[in-house]
Amino acid sequence: MTALLRAAHAGPALAVVLLAGLLAVADGLGPARIALVVAAVLAGQLSIGWSNDLIDEARDRAVARTDKPLAAGEVSTRTVRVACAVAVVAVVPLSLACGWAAGLVHLVCVGSGWLYNAGLKATAWSWAPYAVAFGALVVFVSLADAPPALPxxxxxxxxxxxxxxxxxxxxxxxxxxxxxxxxxxxxxxxxxxxxxxxxxxxxxxxxxxxxxxxxxxxxxxxxxxxxxxxxxxxxxxxxxxxxxxxxxxxxxxxxxxxxxxx
Incomplete structure (x- = not known):
């Protein structure tokens, strides 16, 4: 389980989840809505982290990345694929449960992370998914309020x-x-x-x-x-x-x- 969590880039993922939770508190969301926002962001971040290691598995093995559990053989490819699929399935309803507008914005955040993993990271546009995702995260939390409002x-x-x-x-x-x-x-x-x-x-x-x-x-x-x-x-x-x-x-x-x- 520890290796699987490390393959999800647990540190950066938890940092983003904590940021989303604190933004929700600062926006005055209720406990139930805060929990929903945190769950949606957690599912999205897990899917991004696991997809990153799955896509980079061959590269990580080529340079003997001992800090990558998948490349180091500490967790199987099948296990990470299943975990990633579960996270992807979970993030859609969790996001949309925050409201249609908020949910769609959050799915843009997650999609940006996947686009980075899928190839943008190797281009001069590697910064763009981060700009979109972090900027949209603020919008997502604000729209998750009732009534929704743009920041x-x-x-x-x-x-x-x-x-x-x-x-x-x-x-x-x-x-x-x-x-x-x-x-x-x-x-x-x-x-x-x-x-x-x-x-x-x-x-x-x-x-x-x-x-x-x-x-x-x-x-x-x-x-x-x-x-x-x-x-x-x-x-x-x-x-x-x-x-x-x-x-x-x-x-x-x-x-x-x-x-x-x-």
Whole structure:
């Protein structure tokens, strides 16, 4: 069971599920509706994670990825296929149970993840599924409310920037293995040396969007801008893992600010 969960990219999946749950709480959804939103997002993220490892199985074996349970033989291909199929079957009714509009938006989020796995990850457009999925996730949670309502324009934009930043950071540890198997998405074209700085810039832009949308005079906006400015300086002046860790800090600050604004 542990290997199967790891094959679903449990860490990133749970991060997205937690973000959706916190957004639902910030939007004032009731307990039952929050549980439904979380269940739908969990099913979608599991399907994306498992499909990623299924599609990449041959590539992962070629570079001896010991961190991938499927490639390492810790779980069978059939088991992952069955689990992925169950998640796909579950995500449709769970999404639509949140409302037709909300459900369709969430299925766009899931479809974006599948398109990334199916080939966009190897192109200069690798960032697009992340932008669509994270931006649409904010819309999905807002539409899942009763009555449904669209969020202010700046919230999906901030979510999209957060998604692109997350993509740039998430790929950083896998650049060499990806290059060895012919994957050249946007992060690979930017290069490992410049990637943390570019990710930092994207995430800082997300912070500015949320601060402007929520109101620059709010204490949370001022604190977030000060924290992000300090982290950005560290990202641009420090070597080693400093830029990467600073970019992660900016991403977390963006999430907190987005939730506070909701």
């Amino acid at each position: 202010p324009w700046w919230m999906p934009l901030a979510g999209a920037l957060l998604g692109v930043g997350a993509h740039l950071l998430n790929v950083l540890p896998d650049l060499d293995d990806d290059a060895a198997t012919g994957v050249r998405g946007l992060p690979h074209r930017i290069g490992a040396r410049r990637l943390p700085a570019v990710a930092t810039g994207v995430l800082v832009a997300g912070t500015i969007v949320v601060a402007l949308g929520a109101g620059l005079g709010r204490p949370s906006s001022l604190v977030a801008l000060a924290v992000v400015a300090a982290l950005a300086v560290l990202a641009l002046t420090r070597g080693g893992r400093g830029p990467f860790l600073a970019a992660i800090g900016i991403a977390l600050t963006d999430v907190v600010l987005l939730l506070a604004a909701g």
